Amino acid sequence: MQPGVLSPQNNPAAVSVKLEGVVKKFGKVTAVERVDLELPAGKLVTLLGPSGCGKTTILRMVAGLERPTEGRILFGGEDVTRLPAYLRDITMMFQSYALFPHMNVYQNIAYGLQVTRRPKAEIKERVVQVVQQVGLSGLEDRPVAALSGGQQQRVALARSLVMQPRVLLFDEPLSNLDAKLRKRVREEIRDLQLELGITSLYVTHDQEEAMAISDLVVLMNKGIIEQQGDPRTLYTRPISRFAADFIGRANFFEGRYHGGYVEVAGYRQPYRQEGISGQVTVMVRPEALRIQPSGEGLEATVHQVSFLGSTTEFSLDTPVGRLEGVVAGDAPELPGRGERVKVQFAPQGMFLLPA
Amino acid sequence: MAVMRQSRPGRISGGRSSAWLPALVALLSLLMLPWGRTDRSLLEFDGKLLVLSQAPGLGVLLLAGLAVLVVASLLHLPLVQRGYALVGLGSAGFLAGVGWLVTTGVPFGVGALLALSALLVLIGVGLSESGIIQNDPFVTSSILISSLFVLLFIVYPLFTVLRESIWIKGVFTLSKVQSVLGSPLFISIENPYTPQSEQFRVALTTLALGLVGAVLAARGGLRAGRVFAGLGAGLVLGWIVGAGIYGGGALPTSLYLALIVAPITTGLGLVFALLEQRSRAGWVRRSLAIVSLLPLITPPFVFAFALIYWLGRSGIITGDLLGLKSNFLFGINGVAIAQIFAFTPVAFLILRGSVQGLNPAFEEASATLRAQPWPTFQRITWPLLRPGLAAAFLLTIIESLADFGNPMLLGGDRNFLATEVFLALTGRYDPNEAAVYGTVLLGLVLVVFALQRLWLGNTSFVTVTGKPGGGNFSPLPLWLERTLQTVLALWGLAVVLLYFSIFYGSFVQIWGINNSFTFKHYQDLTNLGLPVLLKTAQLAFISAIIATLVGFLIAYLVSRQQFFGRGLLEVGSMLSFATPGTVMGVAYILAFNTGPWLLTGTGIIIVLALVFRNMPAAIRGVISGLSQIDKSLEEASTLLRAPSSTTLRRVLLPLLIPQLLAGMVFSFVRGMTAISQIIFLISPGNALATVLLLRWIEQGDLGRGAAMATVMIFGLLAVILLLFAVSRCFGRGTSLDAAV
Ligand SMILES: Nc1ncnc2c1ncn2[C@@H]1O[C@H](COP(=O)(O)OP(=O)(O)OP(=O)(O)O)[C@@H](O)[C@H]1O
Ligand SMILES: [Mg+2]
Numbered sequence A: 001m002q003p004g005v006l007s008p009q010n011n012p013a014a015v016s017v018k019l020e021g022v023v024k025k026f027g028k029v030t031a032v033e034r035v036d037l038e039l040p041a042g043k044l045v046t047l048l049g050p051s052g053c054g055k056t057t058i059l060r061m062v063a064g065l066e067r068p069t070e071g072r073i074l075f076g077g078e079d080v081t082r083l084p085a086y087l088r089d090i091t092m093m094f095q096s097y098a099l100f101p102h103m104n105v106y107q108n109i110a111y112g113l114q115v116t117r118r119p120k121a122e123i124k125e126r127v128v129q130v131v132q133q134v135g136l137s138g139l140e141d142r143p144v145a146a147l148s149g150g151q152q153q154r155v156a157l158a159r160s161l162v163m164q165p166r167v168l169l170f171d172e173p174l175s176n177l178d179a180k181l182r183k184r185v186r187e188e189i190r191d192l193q194l195e196l197g198i199t200s201l202y203v204t205h206d207q208e209e210a211m212a213i214s215d216l217v218v219l220m221n222k223g224i225i226e227q228q229g230d231p232r233t234l235y236t237r238p239i240s241r242f243a244a245d246f247i248g249r250a251n252f253f254e255g256r257y258h259g260g261y262v263e264v265a266g267y268r269q270p271y272r273q274e275g276i277s278g279q280v281t282v283m284v285r286p287e288a289l290r291i292q293p294s295g296e297g298l299e300a301t302v303h304q305v306s307f308l309g310s311t312t313e314f315s316l317d318t319p320v321g322r323l324e325g326v327v328a329g330d331a332p333e334l335p336g337r338g339e340r341v342k343v344q345f346a347p348q349g350m351f352l353l354p355a
Numbered sequence B: 001m002a003v004m005r006q007s008r009p010g011r012i013s014g015g016r017s018s019a020w021l022p023a024l025v026a027l028l029s030l031l032m033l034p035w036g037r038t039d040r041s042l043l044e045f046d047g048k049l050l051v052l053s054q055a056p057g058l059g060v061l062l063l064a065g066l067a068v069l070v071v072a073s074l075l076h077l078p079l080v081q082r083g084y085a086l087v088g089l090g091s092a093g094f095l096a097g098v099g100w101l102v103t104t105g106v107p108f109g110v111g112a113l114l115a116l117s118a119l120l121v122l123i124g125v126g127l128s129e130s131g132i133i134q135n136d137p138f139v140t141s142s143i144l145i146s147s148l149f150v151l152l153f154i155v156y157p158l159f160t161v162l163r164e165s166i167w168i169k170g171v172f173t174l175s176k177v178q179s180v181l182g183s184p185l186f187i188s189i190e191n192p193y194t195p196q197s198e199q200f201r202v203a204l205t206t207l208a209l210g211l212v213g214a215v216l217a218a219r220g221g222l223r224a225g226r227v228f229a230g231l232g233a234g235l236v237l238g239w240i241v242g243a244g245i246y247g248g249g250a251l252p253t254s255l256y257l258a259l260i261v262a263p264i265t266t267g268l269g270l271v272f273a274l275l276e277q278r279s280r281a282g283w284v285r286r287s288l289a290i291v292s293l294l295p296l297i298t299p300p301f302v303f304a305f306a307l308i309y310w311l312g313r314s315g316i317i318t319g320d321l322l323g324l325k326s327n328f329l330f331g332i333n334g335v336a337i338a339q340i341f342a343f344t345p346v347a348f349l350i351l352r353g354s355v356q357g358l359n360p361a362f363e364e365a366s367a368t369l370r371a372q373p374w375p376t377f378q379r380i381t382w383p384l385l386r387p388g389l390a391a392a393f394l395l396t397i398i399e400s401l402a403d404f405g406n407p408m409l410l411g412g413d414r415n416f417l418a419t420e421v422f423l424a425l426t427g428r429y430d431p432n433e434a435a436v437y438g439t440v441l442l443g444l445v446l447v448v449f450a451l452q453r454l455w456l457g458n459t460s461f462v463t464v465t466g467k468p469g470g471g472n473f474s475p476l477p478l479w480l481e482r483t484l485q486t487v488l489a490l491w492g493l494a495v496v497l498l499y500f501s502i503f504y505g506s507f508v509q510i511w512g513i514n515n516s517f518t519f520k521h522y523q524d525l526t527n528l529g530l531p532v533l534l535k536t537a538q539l540a541f542i543s544a545i546i547a548t549l550v551g552f553l554i555a556y557l558v559s560r561q562q563f564f565g566r567g568l569l570e571v572g573s574m575l576s577f578a579t580p581g582t583v584m585g586v587a588y589i590l591a592f593n594t595g596p597w598l599l600t601g602t603g604i605i606i607v608l609a610l611v612f613r614n615m616p617a618a619i620r621g622v623i624s625g626l627s628q629i630d631k632s633l634e635e636a637s638t639l640l641r642a643p644s645s646t647t648l649r650r651v652l653l654p655l656l657i658p659q660l661l662a663g664m665v666f667s668f669v670r671g672m673t674a675i676s677q678i679i680f681l682i683s684p685g686n687a688l689a690t691v692l693l694l695r696w697i698e699q700g701d702l703g704r705g706a707a708m709a710t711v712m713i714f715g716l717l718a719v720i721l722l723l724f725a726v727s728r729c730f731g732r733g734t735s736l737d738a739a740v
Helices: A055-063 A105-115 A120-133 A149-161 A179-196 A207-213 A231-236 A241-246 B020-032 B056-074 B079-104 B110-129 B137-166 B175-182 B198-219 B224-246 B250-278 B282-297 B302-311 B316-321 B332-356 B360-368 B373-402 B405-410 B417-426 B431-456 B478-505 B520-560 B566-578 B581-592 B603-626 B631-639 B644-655 B657-673 B689-699 B702-730
Strands: A017-026 A029-039 A044-048 A070-075 A090-093 A167-171 A199-204 A216-221 A224-229 A251-258 A261-264 A267-270 A278-284 A289-292 A298-307 A311-318 A321-328 A340-345 A350-354 B508-510 B514-517
Touching (some): A017 A055, A029 A055, A029 A070, A029 A224, A044 A055, A055 A090, A055 A199, A090 A149, A105 A120, A120 A149, A149 A179, A199 A207, A207 A231, A216 A241, A224 A231, A224 A241, A241 A251, A241 A278, A241 A350, A251 A321, A261 A278, A289 A311, A289 A321, A311 A340, B020 B110, B056 B079, B110 B137, B137 B175, B137 B431, B137 B566, B137 B603, B137 B644, B175 B431, B198 B224, B250 B332, B250 B417, B250 B431, B250 B478, B282 B657, B302 B405, B302 B689, B302 B702, B332 B373, B332 B405, B332 B478, B373 B417, B373 B581, B417 B431, B417 B581, B431 B566, B431 B581, B478 B702, B520 B566, B520 B603, B520 B644, B520 B689, B520 B702, B566 B603, B581 B603, B603 B657, B631 B644, B644 B657, B657 B689
Parallel strands (some): A044 A199, A044 A216, A090 A167, A167 A199
Antiparallel strands (some): A017 A029, A017 A070, A216 A224, A251 A261, A251 A278, A261 A267, A278 A350, A289 A340, A298 A311, A298 A340, A311 A321, B508 B514
């Protein structure tokens, strides 16, 4: 991909975005409960959360399509809370793409430049540039209705990028694509974003997508921010059962923690974690289950083993309930259904939460 | 080849304001155009009429304020603070200007109109830029301007009608209301020249129907509430029927007429709708397609006119065949027949919607449950049809009450509410009496609308289902289909004969007396009627364009923007649709005859009347078109830095062309065929085709009238066919039903 008009590595136009105490109510419904959030300049931040938690609402407030009931929104220190959307210098990729059906590819992409009265020559140059960048060359004269879903997606992306926005917003841009295409397009989006250094806010409810492309993941629940951090922190140090459950899969059970050991149904698992003791909820990721036929470990009976190709999943019945586990590849050495085994937990896949 | 990014101003929350343009417009129109007028013409120009000579104090203040605003708008200043200044100074100027006009009563001039509108735009820009209102300047200004126009040309005239009926020569009094309601023109039951007592018979009918109502209600369950409701409804209907038959006066006559016409029309509409959906015969569909076109191309009282040829004093049937010299046609009979012909296609269009909403799956499901056809109809089809039937019924009642042309031509010695409004004003020169009649008529219509709300709630007339699914409607039983087809065939025959008689009548010397062929009427028409026809077409065309554009704007505002008072704007702009034309006509006369808003006697008031009368149809068409367009298209455009005026022009307008085109053609057609409202507003030089046609028929110049009607029918037909051809080019259907 050739670096072009949109190339500056550290985009000087990229701004940081800050939400201070933002609340949004629709009549009696509180969609966003009081959110403080900072998007560092040039980074890609994901809003992740279940349906109806207020992600789209936050995005639309940043865009200026909704006005916060309370609180302020700042772009690089400047208060834009009351600035109308069309002056904010932001573009957005809509879930439905929102391409103009009566225009062809070129006209769609050029629209924003035309309405801001750029010179003809510049428009042409910038459109050609961005068309190459997103790999749509040769399709300029197509009506958008005659494009595939993936191509429409690219037109929408090109239409946003060509405006060189201060902030780029994405509202579940991939949800209309099939699984394979989704993966490819999200990688392309991330490549372009890194290359152009545009501050981006990305909404999704797919945790894998969020982990794959973000510098920072903001996990939301019922209108408030549950936890934010880089993908690794969120996965390994979830602050609540909701966070652990939403990001990746997890097993939960009760235990006691003191003196460097977690005690579960008589088994003492060595483990260290600051700032917690006594009765706890233990979170264990499936890949952290270690099975051995005998020796130290929690008593368990194999319930099921299923070979899925690249992984093998299994479940165990233990005194603290059923635990789900996974190992890479085929694992013929795994004991069969009904066999009694001992299970230990790898500390890097564990985390303790207050009971 | 790096092109540098455009340098941006450090703060985008400051800069120039688009307010300079309206401020400049206001400034220049105050400096150069007349502020007030001395007579009716808006084109008058005289140095003495400039604001500086007419109202020097006001003028200096306004000009100075505007000059400050122009300069301030062109400087780079903080948006918010300047926004507040724009709002403050703009409102002060607007209020001062309007206040001056209202207190002095001087008719406004072109300059005042432009300057005051520009001031509103200025306020709108200020409201947006200060952030008081979240919408952008264009939207805010549009809201203000369209609210002003709706207030001035819909709400204010209606208010004037109410005021004039109880506020006479500056004093509040109910004496006019009393004298009108007590007069025999309004209600007369007892006829002293007959031996029997009409009052007794009316009372008897009232009681009898009241009893029937109570008994019918009691069959559904013996609860006091139901029985009393049934009794009440029966008593009201009984009185209407009794007073309509035995008595007279405008109120009982109009109500009785509506009660006769509504069920017949609704029934015929249902017959046609069922036939269209389920008939196996091809000719049925084809002729029904034509039926649905009829109301569009027929001037409102043309059927009445044609009926005179057939059933009048020397009509073919009454005179030639039966040898009578009968007045059968002139009175309730004739008006009812004419209205049935005129309104059946409208009922058909409404019921077509609800019949199409029926899902064959329901009937099939019911049939597989071994229900016989009749119970299926009773328990499945009927409940689904009921809302549509009620809607058609009530709409026909409203149309019948509001109808002006048919009673005018065929009313004979009976009085009708709609014509009494007109006669009180132009015959008896009593504006207050006209206002009382207007208020009564408006009240009745609003009651019917309220009933409709009560019965149907907010549900749409058409049952909500998904796509018309697969499955086939069970064909009608053969005997039923034959019967319905016969009804349609008879109706079609009658319509053909009526049209033909007009056509024929325009080519014979004197219908029924001298049937020799002549072009005389067309020659007369060329001399006397052509200029009027052209003038009418011109006014209708101008008003159609304005109605469509303003309708588009209002539809966009109420369906796509959030703002305080949105519901009021919607109701206000639809109000003129609910108001009977004669009421609106008298309202315009009363509101715009003197004082600051003097407009009568000009072509402009006719255009305005047509604009505000036809706009609701355009609004509905655009709203239904907008509901098909995803809102994210507009948001995408906004985020690509298009102000909403650009979004409207470049995104929505191209996507809504079929709706707008249809709206424009229908506005034009309605403008050409309107009569009830504009008959109040014509003036020398602004005669209109329908009014002239009505006068010719009343004078007995039937041949000339027939020639005029023929030309109008073919002209409108050509326009409609052109619309169909054009919209076929766009590949999208016309929203014909939506606009009718
Ligand atoms: N215009 C509106 N009027 C009223 N309520 C609204 C409006 N928009 C959103 N809401 C409500 O606010 C809450 C948050 O909505 P939002 O669209 O932000 O959720 P979301 O996180 O984007 O969900 P999803 O993943 O389903 O898109 C929901 O309860 C929703 O019903
Ligand atoms: Mg959403």
